[in-house]
Amino acid sequence: MTPFQLLAIVMTLAALFGYINYRLLKLPMTIGVMALALIASLMLLALERLGISVADSAAVVIEAVNFDDTLLHAMLGPLLFAGALFVNLDDLLEQKGTVLLFATVGVLLSILLVGAMLFGVSAWLGISIPWVYCLLFGAMVSPTDPIAVLGILRKLGVSRSLETKFTGESLFNDGVGVVAFIVLLEMTGGEAPDPGHMAWLFVLEIGGGVLLGLVLGYLVYALLRRVDQYQVEILLSLALITGGYALSELLHLSAPIFAVIAGLLIGNVGRRHAMSDHTREHLDTFWELVDEILNALLFVLIGVELLVLVFPDGALLLGAAAIPMVMLARFVGLGFLVGVLRSRRRFSPHVVKILTWGGLRGGISVALALTLPPGPWRDYLITATYIVVAFSIIVQGLTIGPMIRRAGLGEPVDEPAHP
DSSP: OOHHHHHHHHHHHHHHHHHHIIIIIOOOHHHHHHHHHHHHHHHHHHHHHTTOOOHHHHHHHHHHHOHHHHIIIIIHHHHHHHHHHTSOHHHHHHTHHHHHHHHTHHHHHHHHHHHHHHHHHHHHTTOOOOHHHHHHHHHHHSSOOTHHHHHHHHHHTOOHHHHHHHHHHHHHHHHHHHHHHHHHHHHTTTOOOOHHHHHHHHIIIIIHHHHHHHHHHHHHHHHHTTOOOHHHHHHHHHHHHHHHHHHHHHTTOOHHHHHHHHHHHIIIIIHHHSOOHHHHHHHHHHHHHHHHHHHHHHHHHHHHGGGGOOOOTTHHHHHHHHHHHHHHHHHHHHHHHHHHHTTTBOOOTTHHHHHHHHOOOOHHHHHHHHTSOSSTTHHHHHHHHHHHHHHIIIIIHHHHHHHHHHHTOSSOOOSBSOO
């Protein structure tokens, strides 16, 4: 099957599920299409049990998609760029300390806590997953992807600061999580951990991604100032994210961090000083559409990925146990960081609960899990990751709105305590 035929199938499913969701379910787009994809997958598996061989044929198509490569190398860059494009840089800088801590220390704390809990629970279940693989699982499920919940937050009228915390953390912690995953993956080969090497890899990948994003972003900004034709300017933005993302991967820098920095630069400095109102309108419409389409495709792929999962004995129970592990690790980590920051900032008393429950896991967690090398623990970790992601998107995504309303957080108090 050719790549075009695969794209045609996934696009058709996304359109069909989107239409059914709009007409019947009326859920947020991403949640609705994933829920329908899951239902369709379960129906195919049920038919397989009845002797109607359909799921196997569908699984062949899904395996041909190569989910991890499709997301990490084709979809993640434009998604992060589009997300960063609409973030107000002034708001982000005002929250820079909080966002930085959440996206770095918060992710690392979550990796350690999830790893420790999984190590203990897997031993109790008789699976006994090695420590480094438990940490790998922590690295896969710690980055948040609250794309689906941001629309709900805006509709509820939450403050800019809370929205910025969600958005800023989710944009930057993908890069941190991927780098942590790469470091831990090296350790599974039997190499002794070298703290100096690990620290240097973090600095090189993340710092290099920031620097490349600034350099290429400024270069495109300079070009944008010399042209006033929205078709050309949109093409320049496309060239920036596709060419720059590919170059980041070639140079072994953090491509997700590059995408975020480039998007912030073009979305703020570029939109203010290098574009006419006419161009801004077309650029915004274009990238909003790209964001919606890619997210619809992504969540359809997550839903139908169920058809190719392998469930070894105890994997479903381990996955169910992983849900409260991930929730608890995020709650404890964020609670600790908010407690540290309270001396300098005021926070709503419910902000940790909202950030914990609203921190959805998404496609990057599944994609990282699918890159795991063959081994006895691979299917356990993939199954657990998938269950955590499915619960996160469906259950947390549908209940975060009512939780915010019950907490009365229409305008939470989390502004700086001191000027």
